[in-house]
Structures are given as C-alpha cells and as structure tokens.
C-alpha cells in the first residue's frame with residue numbers, strides 16, 4: 001500500500017471548470033440513439049424536432065472534439081462534454097432542431113449560453129455567445145437564429161461550444177452534425 005493516485009481537481013480550480021466537466025454523469029451510447037432515429041418510421045418529421053445538422057450557416061469546421069482532452073485553459077485532462085466549432089465573433093448561431101428555450105444566461109464555464117429542449121428527450125446547448133437573441137420560454141424553429149458566436153466565458157478564442165443531451169445524458173454531437181445529410185442516403189444503405 002502507501003501508493004495512492006489523486007485524480008481530483010485542485011480545490012481552487014473547481015469553480016472555474018465547466019459544470020458538465022465536474023463529475024462524470026452517465027453518457028448514453030450514441031450508436032443506440034442513432035439506431036433508434038434511423039428505425040423511427042417518422043424520422044423525417046423527427047429530424048426537424050431533434051438536434052440534427054450544423055448550428056451555424058456554414059461548412060463544418062471542428063476545433064475540439066467531445067471526449068477527454070487537455071483543457072486549453074485549465075491545463076489538465078478533463079472530459080469535454082461537447083464539441084467546439086470554429087466561428088468568428090458576430091456569426092449567426094442557429095438551432096439544429098425546433099424546440100423550447102429552457103434556459104439562457106451567463107456562466108463562467110459556458111459564457112453566454114442558450115439551452116433548448118427538443119422532442120424525444122433531446123437538449124442542445126450553445127455556449128460562448130457574444131449575443132443572445134431568444135428568451136426563456138420562446139419556441140424556436142429549426143434553423144432559427146438564437147444568437148451570435150463570441151468568446152464569452154472561459155475561452156482561448158471565439159468559437160461555438162455545442163453540447164447535446166438525450167434523457168439527461170451527454171452524447172457525442174459529432175454524428176448529429178451530419179444527420180441531415182445522412183437522412184438522404186438512408187434508403188441506399190444496409
């Protein structure tokens with residue numbers, strides 16, 4: 001004995017760390033979630049009401065992926081519960097699916113953020129915005145502008161942080177960014 005390894009985060013840093021990175025809450029298996037979407041007989045309607053597609057009006061460019069990473073500000077290995085998308089300050093951030101705005105505001109970890117509840121237990125969160133153009137309680141359509149890309153909160157530069165949850169569990173948003181395109185090829189697969 002006598003050997004212990006301490007993976008805990010130093011006390012003074014805890015308040016500064018992303019709220020979704022403090023503890024490892026359950027993470028849903030993204031493949032099961034995707035399989036359920038593909039098998040849903042109403043998937044065309046479904047894709048309007050769940051997060052599917054890209055939250056900006058431009059080509060996909062990823063700065064930082066979901067999963068364990070060396071945090072650029074905190075300089076320690078933390079689980080990144082979302083994906084960072086390249087963007088310039090002032091570019092439009094749009095919803096990836098219709099839903100209800102259930103929270104907006106500012107957090108040190110997320111900057112100015114918007115949180116949307118969609119159908120089928122999905123939620124999407126958009127962080128580090130320079131401007132928020134929706135209010136809690138608003139209903140938004142897929143593709144609607146919810147704010148502008150920024151660099152608010154703890155960041156090294158402007159980008160859009162994008163988190164997805166399903167039944168209160170975090171999921172990797174990566175495949176969902178392409179879901180609209182995959183939909184077109186579903187019949188030719190298998």
Ligand SMILES: [Zn+2]
Nearest residue numbers: 082083084161
């Ligand atoms: Zn991020």
